[in-house]
Amino acid sequence: xxxxxxxxxxxxxxxxxxxxxxxxxxxxxxxxxxxxxxxxxxxxxxxxxxxxxxxxxxxxxxxxxxxxxxxxxxxxxxxxxxxxxxxxxxxxxxxxxxxxxxxxxxxxxxxxxxxxxxxxxxxxxxxxxxxxxxxxxxxxxxxxxxxxxxxxxxxxxxxxxxxxxxxxxxxxxxxxxxxxxxxxxxxxxxxxxxxxxxxxxxxxxxxxxxxxxxxxxxxxxxxxxxxxxxxxxxxxxxxxxxxxxxxxxxxxxxxxxxxxxxxxxxxxxxxxxxxxxxxxxxxxxxxxxxxxxxxxxxxxxxxxxxxxxxxxxxxxxxxxxxxxxxxxxxxxxxxxxxxxxxxxxxxxxxxxxxxxxxx
Amino acid sequence: xxxxxxxxxxxxxxxxxxxxxxxxxxxxxxxxxxxxxxxxxxxxxxxxxxxxxxxxxxxxxxxxxxxxxxxxxxxxxxxxxxxxxxxxxxxxxxxxxxxxxxxxxxxxxxxxxxxxxxxxxxxxxxxxxxxxxxxxxxxxxxxxxxxxxxxxxxxxxxxxxxxxxxxxxxxxxxxxxxxxxxxxxxxxxxxxxxxxxxxxxxxxxxxxxxxxxxxxxxxxxxxxxxxxxxxxxxxxxxxxxxxxxxxxxxxxxxxxxxxxxxxxxxxxxxxxxxxxxxxxxxxxxxxxxxxxxxxxxxxxxxxxxxxxxxxxxxxxxxxxxxxxxxxxxxxxxxxxxxxxxxxxxxxxxxxxxxxxxxxxxxxxxxxxxxxxxxxxxxxxxxxxxxxxxxxxxxxxxxxxxxxxxxxxxxxxxxxxxxxxxxxxxxxxxxxxxxxxxxxxxxxxxxxxxxxxxxxxxxxxxxxxxxxxxxxxxxxxxxxxxxxxxxxxxxxxxxxxxxxxxxxxxxxxxxxx
Ligand SMILES: Nc1ncnc2c1ncn2[C@@H]1O[C@H](COP(=O)(O)OP(=O)(O)OP(=O)(O)O)[C@@H](O)[C@H]1O
Ligand SMILES: [Mg+2]
Numbered sequence: 017x018x019x020x021x022x023x024x025x026x027x028x029x030x031x032x033x034x035x036x037x038x039x040x041x042x043x044x045x046x047x048x049x050x051x052x053x054x055x056x057x058x059x060x061x062x063x064x065x066x067x068x069x070x071x072x073x074x075x076x077x078x079x080x081x082x083x084x085x086x087x088x089x090x091x092x093x094x095x096x097x098x099x100x101x102x103x104x105x106x107x108x109x110x111x112x113x114x115x116x117x118x119x120x121x122x123x124x125x126x127x128x129x130x131x132x133x134x135x136x137x138x139x140x141x142x143x144x145x146x147x148x149x150x151x152x153x154x155x156x157x158x159x160x161x162x163x164x165x166x167x168x169x170x171x172x173x174x175x176x177x178x179x180x181x182x183x184x185x186x187x188x189x190x191x192x193x194x195x196x197x198x199x200x201x202x203x204x205x206x207x208x209x210x211x212x213x214x215x216x217x218x219x220x221x222x223x224x225x226x227x228x229x230x231x232x233x234x235x236x237x238x239x240x241x242x243x244x245x246x247x248x249x250x251x252x253x254x255x256x257x258x259x260x261x262x263x264x265x266x267x268x269x270x271x272x273x274x275x276x277x278x279x280x281x282x283x284x285x286x287x288x289x290x291x292x293x294x295x296x297x298x299x300x301x302x303x304x305x306x307x308x309x310x311x312x313x314x315x316x317x318x319x320x321x322x323x324x325x326x327x328x329x330x331x332x333x334x335x336x337x338x339x340x341x342x343x344x345x346x347x348x349x350x351x352x353x354x355x356x357x358x359x360x361x362x363x364x365x366x367x368x369x370x371x372x373x374x375x
Numbered sequence: 376x377x378x379x380x381x382x383x384x385x386x387x388x389x390x391x392x393x394x395x396x397x398x399x400x401x402x403x404x405x406x407x408x409x410x411x412x413x414x415x416x417x418x419x420x421x422x423x424x425x426x427x428x429x430x431x432x433x434x435x436x437x438x439x440x441x442x443x444x445x446x447x448x449x450x451x452x453x454x455x456x457x458x459x460x461x462x463x464x465x466x467x468x469x470x471x472x473x474x475x476x477x478x479x480x481x482x483x484x485x486x487x488x489x490x491x492x493x494x495x496x497x498x499x500x501x502x503x504x505x506x507x508x509x510x511x512x513x514x515x516x517x518x519x520x521x522x523x524x525x526x527x528x529x530x531x532x533x534x535x536x537x538x539x540x541x542x543x544x545x546x547x548x549x550x551x552x553x554x555x556x557x558x559x560x561x562x563x564x565x566x567x568x569x570x571x572x573x574x575x576x577x578x579x580x581x582x583x584x585x586x587x588x589x590x591x592x593x594x595x596x597x598x599x600x601x602x603x604x605x606x607x608x609x610x611x612x613x614x615x616x617x618x619x620x621x622x623x624x625x626x627x628x629x630x631x632x633x634x635x636x637x638x639x640x641x642x643x644x645x646x647x648x649x650x651x652x653x654x655x656x657x658x659x660x661x662x663x664x665x666x667x668x669x670x671x672x673x674x675x676x677x678x679x680x681x682x683x684x685x686x687x688x689x690x691x692x693x694x695x696x697x698x699x700x701x702x703x704x705x706x707x708x709x710x711x712x713x714x715x716x717x718x719x720x721x722x723x724x725x726x727x728x729x730x731x732x733x734x735x736x737x738x739x740x741x742x743x744x745x746x747x748x749x750x751x752x753x754x755x756x757x758x759x760x761x762x763x764x765x766x767x768x769x770x771x772x773x774x775x776x777x778x779x780x781x782x783x784x785x786x787x788x789x790x791x792x793x794x795x796x797x798x799x800x801x802x803x804x805x806x807x808x809x810x811x812x813x814x815x816x817x818x819x820x821x822x823x824x825x826x827x828x829x830x831x832x833x834x835x836x837x838x839x840x841x842x843x844x845x846x847x848x849x850x851x852x853x854x855x856x857x858x859x860x861x862x863x864x865x866x867x868x869x870x871x872x873x874x875x876x877x878x879x880x881x882x883x884x885x886x887x
Contacts, residue, residue: 251734252723254735
């Protein structure tokens with residue numbers, strides 16, 4: 017017996033949209049089973065996970081704060097994945113953005129500084145993320161080094177660099193030896209939008225990025241180039257598109273967006289640099305990108321869905337005494353079901369009996 | 376005794392793709408040990424029908440009978456178990472694996488590679504199809520790759536062998552080898568269902584034929600009793616005229632000049648260009664003949680700008696050194712290009728026709744304004760190409776892969792010719808195109824040249840070059856012969872050149 021997958025040529029287009037919905041439904045179903053096995057009331061537990069994060073204004077603000085980095089990063093990753101560039105090091109580019117942007121805040125700390133500080137931090141953050149992302153891009157185009165490995169390994173480089181900085185040169189001298197930087201000045205923090213709650217300027221920025229990316233992919237030649245290079249590289253060369261230059265471009269864009277997410281997170285919600293600045297946004301954004309069909313609007317929706325699992329996880333930790341790892345289980349199941357639904361809908365699956373047939 | 380029922384029979388088979396009727400109540404019957412031709416224009420529904428017989432597509436309506444008994448096929452594995460083998464036009468082989476590993480993967484058993492390798496050697500010897508089981512596929516020519524697919528089918532002792540346009544990718548010598556194999560296969564008691572647009576070879580090897588037009592059967596005949604012209608007439612429903620070709624009276628100025636072009640192939644198994652020189656003048660069709668794999672791909676890549684020359688001056692368009700310019704810069708100078716490979720090179724399979732029009736025309740056709748795509752303009756352009764070149768397509772703007780092979784070819788040629796280029800470089804312009812459409816494309820190439828463009832045609836089809844070229848040269852091991860006037864040229868002379876006679880001794884040495 018063996019399993020044979022043959023591609024369906026007649027898969028209708030609406031399947032691409034239905035498949036993530038089925039995946040979400042299956043995830044909820046599996047979650048219910050898991051809670052039942054853990055001896056919890058499945059409905060109540062699912063309520064804590066998926067309803068409580070959207071139940072009131074304060075929770076919705078938290079949701080926006082968590083969804084913002086996921087959306088920013090996943091939009092950039094989608095451009096990479098569509099063009100066959102497998103950047104999976106967004107977590108490191110996020111951290112590098114936090115470091116570069118944080119440096120501006122720390123360097124200007126206490127000095128009389130003006131409204132230019134915050135834009136400068138954002139620019140520096142984007143630069144930092146893009147700079148780190150360019151390393152795998154250049155290695156790929158110049159030396160044909162696999163970008164999956166290099167981009168992933170650079171995550172650890174960035175994390176360790178941050179760890180060293182906040183324990184060493186950038187440690188707050190008045191911080192009782194805690195490994196953290198000084199609190200950023202008010203000018204160096206992202207503007208809050210509401211008096212009560214943490215929603216900040218980052219969320220509208222993410223929405224603007226989504227709109228720009230959606231227009232770019234649907235209407236501009238650049239977007240067409242990205243899709244063509246990924247779908248048919250030889251046809252793209254015939255169209256006169258430069259694959260290597262595009263690799264640089266998409267890595268730079270996705271690195272810059274991850275870096276932007278990093279500095280917004282640090283200056284918006286933490287207000288200082290700490291040894292760890294991300295609960296894994298850079299990796300979760302990979303799930304967001306695929307759940308969102310590598311489409312900017314899709315990433316916006318999927319980013320909210322994944323943000324719910326983050327907050328639901330925190331709530332469940334408090335009210336159900338469940339470990340935070342359950343969040344990871346949900347995210348893993350979601351990715352699994354998305355990919356599985358795609359496979360089942362796009363391929364005909366047949367069990368083929370073996371032995372004897374080849375007489 | 377009753378006459379034996381046919382080996383396989385299709386009765387009133389209907390296949391719909393949305394609103395399109397690809398097969399409209401088709402009846403087909405193939406007798407035991409018969410070599411049966413399936414003929415029809417591009418898009419007539421031939422590939423669709425044989426995919427149904429191989430279990431790859433499910434019919435919308437109709438029944439299949441095997442030796443008189445109804446049966447159905449859920450997938451190709453069931454077809455193979457029944458003894459139906461199929462060789463596709465585009466092979467599905469893994470380049471990095473060996474011949475034996477590829478065959479072992481495709482067989483429905485779990486035999487060890489070593490055993491498969493033994494059986495493969497045995498079968499290939501028995502049928503006179505030389506194949507080394509241990510060689511990697513990327514080292515093999517197209518003909519050898521096709522041999523793998525044929526041997527794979529033969530290893531399962533088929534009762535019916537289906538071949539979809541097997542010879543359109545083969546050199547004349549390889550075709551002869553294939554015909555000899557089919558003789559053997561038939562002698563072993565296997566029937567053959569054969570699709571081809573080359574009517575002369577159909578007349579030679581097939582005993583009966585079913586002719587499709589617009590998805591319907593329009594006739595059955597014995598091709599040996601027909602002429603190529605009468606077969607073509609049945610397919611199209613009217614007479615097919617050969618391309619009209621006036622003598623070239625005045626060749627214009629030199630439009631494309633190549634001098635001393637040497638270019639190492641980036642592909643380790645490719646052919647490097649050596650000291651290539653040629654001139655194409657405004658107003659003429661210039662042919663490049665040659666056996667596949669002698670540097671045609673590299674020549675196309677160098678002339679189109681997909682691969683840059685080492686020195687700018689080795690390629691000149693209208694006297695301007697363009698060797699270091701990319702393909703879009705050359706398009707802006709009036710160049711247009713049609714590569715050999717339709718799917719994946721000339722067109723992206725999963726992209727709509729309008730997007731494929733955008734791909735080759737974004738620099739020249741005004742489809743893009745300030746970075747923004749004008750979708751309406753691309754769709755209008757598609758409609759113009761479709762009308763001018765009679766491209767039969769189902770929906771308004773289908774994906775390239777939903778077009779039949781020949782109709783896609785008409786689209787990618789038409790897309791370039793309609794731009795009125797000053798220089799057109801086209802490789803295998805009528806690959807897998809039916810007689811009527813081939814004549815349309817050839818006429819368009821001649822007309823383009825007569826309107827003042829320079830046309831360079833790279834083709835393995837000598838008949839085609841003799842029909843349309845004013846002058847031709849032969850490519851051999853990356854070198855190009857001096858040009859010959861087609862008028863008064865003997866085919867034998869070209870044949871000798873294609874075999875390497877007359878080229879510098881060192882070129883022939885490298886061949887050895
Ligand atoms: N998967 C598909 N979806 C939609 N239409 C299709 C599909 N496959 C084939 N068609 C359409 O069905 C018709 C018949 O196509 P088919 O490939 O059988 O033609 P053909 O006779 O093999 O032509 P050719 O000689 O050009 O290969 C064409 O109009 C084609 O566009
Ligand atoms: Mg066909």
